[in-house]
Amino acid sequence: xxxxxxLFLFLLLVxxxxxxxxxxxxxxxxxxxxxxxxxxxxHVDYKTLKxxxxxxxxxxxxxxDNPPDNSWTQNQKKAYLINAYNAYTVKLIVDNYPTExxxxxxxxxxxxxxxEFAKIGGEAxxxxxxxxxxxxxxxxxxxxxxxxxxxxxxPKLANEAYVxxxxxxxxxxxxxxFVNSDKNNxxxxxxxxxxxxKWYASDFEMDGNSVIDFINTxxxxxxxTEASIHYLPYSWKLNEK
Numbered sequence: 542x543x544x545x546x547x548l549f550l551f552l553l554l555v556x557x558x559x560x561x562x563x564x565x566x567x568x569x570x571x572x573x574x575x576x577x578x579x580x581x582x583x584h585v586d587y588k589t590l591k592x593x594x595x596x597x598x599x600x601x602x603x604x605x606d607n608p609p610d611n612s613w614t615q616n617q618k619k620a621y622l623i624n625a626y627n628a629y630t631v632k633l634i635v636d637n638y639p640t641e642x643x644x645x646x647x648x649x650x651x652x653x654x655x656x657e658f659a660k661i662g663g664e665a666x667x668x669x670x671x672x673x674x675x676x677x678x679x680x681x682x683x684x685x686x687x688x689x690x691x692x693x694x695x696p697k698l699a700n701e702a703y704v705x706x707x708x709x710x711x712x713x714x715x716x717x718x719f720v721n722s723d724k725n726n727x728x729x730x731x732x733x734x735x736x737x738x739k740w741y742a743s744d745f746e747m748d749g750n751s752v753i754d755f756i757n758t759x760x761x762x763x764x765x766t767e768a769s770i771h772y773l774p775y776s777w778k779l780n781e782k
Contacts, residue, residue: 565607566617568624568702570600575700583689583697584782591635601628601660608662616705619679623703626671626688629659631698633668634691634779642777643691654690682744682755685737686715693776694724694735720759727760730768736775 564570574597578590590597604625609618630643633653637646646653657665668690676684689698696719703711719725719735726733738745738752745755753770757763 565603565621566705568600568620568704570596570603571624571628572702574600575698575702579698579700580782581700583699583780585631585634585691585698585780586782587631587634587638587779590631591638594635597628597632597635601632604628605660605663614705615679616708619676619681619684620703620705620708622671622676623684623687625659625661626668626676627698629671630668630689630691633658640779642779644777677741677744680747681712682741682747683712683716685741685744686719687712689780691780693778693780694773695780696724696737697722698780717759720756721761724773725756726773727756727762727764728768729762730765731771732756732764732768733771733773736772739772 574590574593578586578593580586604621609621613621633646634640634643640646643653647656654668657667657670659666659668659671661671672684672688676688686696687699687703689695691698696715699711699715701711721727724735732753734752734756738756742752745752751766753764753766753768
């Protein structure tokens with residue numbers, strides 16, 4: 542009798558672990574939160590989301606319990622880290638809401654982007670760790686347009702989760718959307734760019750290409766390689782509905 546009970550419990554645990562493994566790649570909980578609380582322009586209803594903090598925390602617990610491992614594909618790891626960055630950024634805002642800007646969190650001597658509060662596999666990481674030490678080292682500059690720093694001048698927070706099965710399509714859409722958005726002013730001979738293209742220029746200058754070459758991959762209007770480049774002011778005001 543006991544052996545049957547042990548077998549049942551073992552099979553139950555195996556089933557739960559398989560379900561978690563499937564869920565982590567679909568990011569269903571995060572997808573539902575985004576569809577409920579984020580509009581098409583990337584504005585977030587933090588006030589209502591704060592009331593649903595348990596659902597957000599449940600998703601973050603799932604991330605913590607299921608860190609990437611060597612069996613995952615590159616796209617599975619990348620989608621996981623993009624969603625982790627965005628979800629932990631939202632948690633930071635929700636935990637400190639109301640606030641006018643993410644940069645107001647933590648006081649004068651504390652940087653919200655370098656604070657180690659994001660749990661992955663039981664280890665604490667900062668948002669900078671996830672973005673600069675994990676995501677960007679994968680060599681895909683399009684992730685700049687997928688991660689959101691909860692601010693008006695950031696690339697918008699998509700109202701759907703990133704998933705490995707559609708990741709290339711989602712990143713292409715994010716890049717094209719940002720390049721042609723009001724975060725940049727593009728003409729053939731004169732451009733005003735988001736400071737993202739200044740701060741992270743080396744990420745876009747891969748394989749001998751220039752920042753303009755990268756932008757021309759997605760721009761509706763092609764820009765001359767001799768175009769005059771200026772950078773727009775960057776607003777850190779909260780991306781709130």
